Amino acid sequence: MQKKVGILGGGQLGRMLLQAAANYPVQTFVLENDDNCPAAHLCTQFVKGNISNYDDVYQFGKGLDAITIEIEAVNEDALEKLESEGVKVYPSPAALRIIKNKILQKQFYADNQIPSSEFVVTQNLQDLTQHETFLPAVHKLATGGYDGKGVQIIKKKEDISLGFDAPAVLEKMVSLQNEIAIMIAINDKGQRAIYSPVDMVFDANLNLLSYQLSPAELPEKVLWKAEAIALKVVNELKSPGIFAVELFVDKDNNVFVNETAPRVHNSGHHSIEACYSSQFDMLWRVILDYPLGNTAPILHAAIVNLIGENNYTGPAKYNGLNDVLAMDNVFVHIYGKAQTKPGRKMGHVTILSNEKQELLHKAKQVKALLKVVSED
């Protein structure tokens, strides 16, 4: 019998999971409020419901063999109940609980001697004013942040009013050299597959990935340190699934964990074309109890995210798409979102080449050519 596997959330990560699922004998189910979401038409059965609602998640999950997530903002109580009733959950609800809450996540790194930047917990804005000497720092909402929302840089005393008047962590700012990410899959037997680190270059304004290079060019010692730390994170979370560990490398080549996502992740998108087993393929191998895949790169890659342009809200239109599709060795992934809005992730473009200059040049071309605007 084909296994029945559910995905909580119907965005682009669900969509790409379902593209990969079509290679395997599996029945797929998606829970999401919007029945025109990117994943709605690529699953065996779509279920309309709220992924943060206990009853919706429980009802959705109870007939399934396994369940996974494409976003952290799900009801973990329902997942715990499902787990206790024998449904396999990737990641485990216990690991999800730690990661979902940035206070618990930072405490987890500290408790497990995992290098991460210094932090203090703030309960409200009043609290934050007590930590003037801790600046410059990054203020992160404990829960509910996503895609650059819920994160505020507090450089100096005058910025304190920009902070969050709710439970949050204040993290000491790291003197950044690189921001890298490592994807790691771990199955129920504890076997692990680790992808090469990728170098993430961020847009300072939107706090969104600008482009990403893989594999990252790192001194061998930094590479080893980063991999050891990422593996330590995944080991201590004691959960099967796939994880993106985002790391800072500072000017002295120290490596710190920034944060971890317990799911397929933007920093693994290059793996669709650039690696033998993509992050999406890999998660299916974990869930369906198949052997783990080969994480080796076939070619080097760059990723450019397609973000809704400022000042455009409405039905999405992709200016310059033909120009980008005319470029060799460029792969376009449009997520099928009907509406664009400023800063919304609307797609990504992968460029393959073993020539770094070509990757950088084409990444810049793609960013200059392809703009997501609205039809009106």
Place this chain on the structure above:
Amino acid sequence: MQKKVGILGGGQLGRMLLQAAANYPVQTFVLENDDNCPAAHLCTQFVKGNISNYDDVYQFGKGLDAITIEIEAVNEDALEKLESEGVKVYPSPAALRIIKNKILQKQFYADNQIPSSEFVVTQNLQDLTQHETFLPAVHKLATGGYDGKGVQIIKKKEDISLGFDAPAVLEKMVSLQNEIAIMIAINDKGQRAIYSPVDMVFDANLNLLSYQLSPAELPEKVLWKAEAIALKVVNELKSPGIFAVELFVDKDNNVFVNETAPRVHNSGHHSIEACYSSQFDMLWRVILDYPLGNTAPILHAAIVNLIGENNYTGPAKYNGLNDVLAMDNVFVHIYGKAQTKPGRKMGHVTILSNEKQELLHKAKQVKALLKVVSED
């Protein structure tokens, strides 16, 4: 607005087309009798109906921007009507009409001075007995043949009773050195993209592809001849779309067209992983009026088809799947057909490597390990 594109047929070719479609802004529609077919759950809207029925095809197509096929056995009268009403049809109904009927197809090659083996037309078995001196030959039903059905080798006089008692062509047998295939895409502007030829190795019993190597190893002169002939076929068909031209190379390095398929094709499956733009990606580029993709190979590849084992009919089970998934650089595509039966195409496996010995070795391993049987 997203274009609305329909696919006639919901088998594995439709399924893989839909996996590729999810990278682009397009609404997809599938017409097929079986609402649990491989493509049913991967399209924006599934429509239950008969692809060979005029009304079903016409009703399905009349609200669409474009329509394509994944099998030739469709109602071309309805497609002609739709074309006259402004729906884009890939391939053109006129080209489809020629290809669907093996008598017309052979006549087309002859009329256009395209090298193809000698043939005679037979209307019935009685007719066939007149052509004893033409043997050894291959007898092919004019219409309705598929996947090895409707094809009968007639080596000698005594085999004549095995022939078809219906309109057919009798084709002189070629003294085969290689059987190769070339995929060519052509868009509405007449621009063409040609893939490297693949070497098809057939199973003599089932008359089904055993494995396939790409790119084919051919003397340069043969390669040029084969490409020129394949391009001539596509040019003379005067239709946009994607085409698989199957060719014979004889012991004297003469090249003959065997037959042409006006659609994505088994001989192009390696392109999913082995080429920058897969055959499925390429057809969407044609239909959506995007620039054609890059047909260059990233790596050499072998394909093994997964065929339902003899003596097994029922719910499909994939023995040895874990062993094959444990092999490096091997990609499994299971088509999601609920039932297996002897000779049914149930999936395919792609192996990537630039070492020919590794490709051949792994292809043999895959064939030995992976067996599609039934659960009962």
